[in-house]
Amino acid sequence: MTKTRYLIPFLLVFIVLTGITCTTDNKIRLMTNDNLATLTEHPVFIDLSEVENEILPKDIVLYQETKEGNQAIPFQVNDNKLWFLRKGDSSAYVIQKGNSKKIGNRVEIRKENGDLVLSINDMPKLSYRYGIKYPPKGVDTIFRKSGYIHPVLSPKGDTLSRIQPPDHFHHYGMWGPWTHTQINGQQVDFWNLGDGKGTVLFEHFIDMDAGEVFASFNASQKHLDLITEDQPQLALNENLGIRLWDLDRPDRYILDYTTTFNTPLKNGVLFEAYRYGGGLGMRFTDRWHKDNCTVLTSEKKNRLSADGTNARWCIVKGESADGNGTNGILFMSHPENKSHPEPMRIWPIDANGGRGDMFFEFCPIRHEEWLIESQKEYELKYRMVVFEEDLTVPEAEAYWQAFIRAPKMSIIKN
Template sequence: MKKNTLSATFFLMLLIGFFSQSFAQKKYEIHVSAGAFDRSETVVSFYFPDSVEPGVYHLVSSSGDRPILQVDDSNRGWFMLHKLASGESREYELTATPIKSENHVSNKIDSTQITFLSNGRRVLSYYHGDNNPTELDERYKRGGYIHPVYSPNGTVLTAHLNPLHPHQSGIWSAWTKTEFEGRTPDFWNIHNNTGRVDQADSLRDAWKGPVHAGFHNRHFFKDLSAPDPVITVNEEWNLYVYRAPEDHSYQIFDIVSTQSVNTGKPLILPEYHYGGIGFRGNRQWDDPENTTFLTSDGLGREGNTTRPKWTHVGGVVDGELAGITVMDHPENFRYPQPVRIHPEEPYFVYAPMQLGEMRIEPGSPYSTRYRYVTYDGMPDPEKLTRLWNDYAYPPGVTVKVK
């Protein structure tokens, strides 16, 4: 028995040694094509054709460009493409040997919030625990939303627990007009006591890295209009916060939301003018004279119900001008999605149900993705369009094992 155990152990050690040596010697050729757009500080991602150990690596090109590659636990590689002109391409080589690197995008976690920083500057915080609504009643005690969001220079762009509209908290997810099992819960206006959205539990997963940091977390949509509260929708948020460019002219983060009904019944979303992943601006923007909207089509507040690629909202906070742009992705349902731009208040949401009834059916999750760009000063439409092109039509990547 002892001899068999030793033989098995020896064989396992040989096998591990073989695969470790094979992995260490494996090289990849990564071909990146700019496509139709000039690229500058562009987020690039791709999947490897076989298993690569999660970690940090160097990419090397003949031009001398050596970007840092971050490989996650989904076998996906990420790096920042410094510059590549439209129509051009570049080849990188990767030897699959991990390196040590500074976490340019980091996080700090306390009992209620996780805060992300890019090169030492705060980007946003997310409530993974409950807030503290000292000026309001217990209905507004909740988590599962983002606040504050910061400009690169540290101006706070969002509001929460605003006594005028305390149900609109930073960046949050909720449906307004719904039908479920014959009832009509409203998850947006929680003061109506028919529905609400809460974080499901503590953070499922959070990470930091040289290219991006982020988290995976879940929310529950609770129907309070039932005889006993019912969870109608399970939502998962995947948040990605990216390394800012060297000049700190903007900061970028993505939200990917996936919603699945929790029972064998669909959640019906009748035609309505708002609902989805909302944004509420700083309290100082409650003054409509201190707030501007701008869509990719050049419209202001009159852009309500139009279908822009991106929408800016901004204004002055404590004497500093700053703003944020929310970008729609071509893979989203009913893209380009219509928008709700309030005629006086600083809130905004992409609202695809403006075009007619929607349904989240059992076994068919509803997924959306949006990119957020923050900056100081006036919005630069040319730069925002370039960043949207990077998001909507990223560089092409092919990977070969050498």
């Protein structure tokens, strides 16, 4: 399958060349000064194009050096990059010639009745809807849609997202259409489908990959302006990149979400400042309400005070389906994003007739407009940790640091 530049931000492991690019016995030893793994697990990669060694990139085994000896660990090669999971106290690794055998979980991707399902060891974690989803019988078909993520599942299988709730039929799990936009002086709304002014639909898959470390895809989505011309016109081209990371633990996984977009329109598109729109939004399960879900941001704001404020990260969690615990999502915004630390839309506790249903969004245009110029590329990068039970503030901060930092890995003599 054709590969393109994957647009999700990853923790880059830089290779520091010290005049030695290989060893004499078909081994490559690596050392990192990254100390984040003592608190959190996170993905890293090595750019194989910068390593001159005849054993690469095939017939290799990756070992983590431990006190008990070398331990083979899963890895995955994609676009000439070798990916693996950085965890534990060990900071030394060895790449060695050998027969690579499956030693990790299976992180899989498959099509199923209009859904692209991403799973770990046959347990689905999320689905991307590429087929058209129609609203319930009796509801105007104007609310039909493709190009969204649902369900988002907790590690043990609780559904965390919701689509087509009766109070907002245009809500579709995890998605990010722009709301108040201007095209040639007319307001076009890609969010509120019922207005009939705009929509966002799946177009085609660009690439997919799966292995022992992650499953990923990039999808082309088209943002259609339905009103300013005699027929629908393409207002925005979007490349949505999704990557599911296996953390090799039963209670957490990482999900990366990157949207890269441009407009072909000569006069561009203006994203007006508004409390909803773009970024990364999620309508949560109807099980959660004001009495059983909580919010905590990097700036110590809670469900009552977080709406409209800015944050680097935000933890949203609530009661699990069996009532015997909690689960939730840590949302992280990248410093390169528009308006970072990023503004948020979080529903107040009196939403939906006092039920206090949960809606979260990183909304980069909440407080200021954003002009999208013709043929210029823009990008927003997010990472999530989906978890069972709890996730502490120090862990949240460590995950965010791992998301944005670039620990260095050096090649050393054997």
